């Protein structure tokens with residue numbers, strides 16, 4: 012009896028009609044929401060609630076009907092498609108990618124070996140070849156997609172170690188290796204160094220100039236100091252662009268330094284690698300073609316959902332050297348040495364989803380030029396926002412943006428600017444009409460926006476500044492942080 016019940020619920024799991032009904036309902040619901048989010052007519056971008064209140068709602072969700080569940084979850088999600096979303100670096104994904112996601116999850120193909128994902132493996136190679144060209148790499152280039160820029164950057168550094176210290180994979184030594192990064196580099200570089208056993212000293216920070224770009228004149232000195240302290244620097248990482256201010260390092264200068272010093276040159280292009288797609292602003296990445304490896308995300312400026320990333324190598328063979336392992340059940344060593352289509356040889360991940368379809372579906376539906384349009388538009392939106400801030404007497408801009416991040420603060424406050432801006436942001440999040448974040452620059456707190464929604468306009472930026480003025484003018488609404 013018990014056994015029969017189990018089989019019945021399993022039949023339900025795979026019931027095609029129930030799937031069809033719930034799927035149609037969800038797509039209709041999301042399409043309606045998309046319309047109202049685009050119009051910005053919803054009260055809130057972030058339906059803020061106390062974490063414990065949200066947790067207590069979850070019990071109810073667990074017993075809801077299949078169709079209701081998605082609508083209930085949606086109601087507690089932050090809405091990236093609302094043009095008042097200007098916070099962290101995630102994009103409102105192109106809706107076609109949600110359909111690609113449905114096919115990806117339904118088919119559940121793994122990208123470890125070709126036979127587990129023929130379509131995905133081929134699309135991945137197709138995309139990588141074209142993206143490598145965008146970065147100015149030649150026909151020897153290679154690479155693959157990863158779940159996130161953090162993993163792409165770690166993989167780039169692992170490849171650097173494999174080339175600079177070929178024995179390290181086997182022996183684990185030496186542990187005095189290091190990578191040089193700017194003081195504004197993302198924390199994932201520090202994490203990668205520690206994961207590889209290099210410890211706290213595994214990341215050497217080169218100071219930045221007043222535009223938060225690596226001060227490349229200090230590269231020689233930083234290398235000499237690190238070497239004198241017993242470090243073996245194997246790589247330099249240029250950041251394009253930085254997380255806080257969107258500043259792009261001088262990649263040509265760093266690349267030339269690496270060539271002179273015979274160091275691996277990695278570019279963390281998690282956010283700004285996408286700028287290569289912009290005809291107008293691609294020059295900001297001048298010198299990226301000198302890189303040995305580049306990590307990049309599609310979910311920050313290229314219309315894809317998170318996490319959809321890639322690591323590219325100027326010399327695709329570097330990727331095969333990184334993980335020298337046999338896994339008899341998966342990869343047979345009697346096979347062709349470098350089969351591009353069995354990706355587990357090169358990837359950190361074993362099972363990997365069909366990431367390529369998310370990007371490929373955008374290209375197929377909207378053409379490559381949509382990336383150019385989007386990146387160019389987002390950069391120009393940030394620039395128009397900067398104009399508005401500069402024209403406002405009661406706001407101050409940290410620096411003119413190079414990419415689509417903008418840091419600013421409200422100055423018409425009594426007392427400490429950092430504390431006042433942090434309080435404004437806390438209240439702003441709880442009100443939930445707009446969503447922005449904050450960052451620390453030279454020890455001071457600034458409001459930070461990333462313009463990732465191409466549907467945001469100058470009008471939204473003006474409304475945001477008015478909203479901040481209102482919050483600041485009513486101190487009772489400002490919660491103590």
Ligand SMILES: Cc1ncc(COP(=O)(O)O)c(C=O)c1O
Nearest residue numbers: 159160161197252254281282308
């Ligand atoms: C410069 C930079 N590098 C790396 C990362 C990490 O990328 P991901 O979140 O895709 O792992 C980020 C994320 O914000 C970033 O801004």
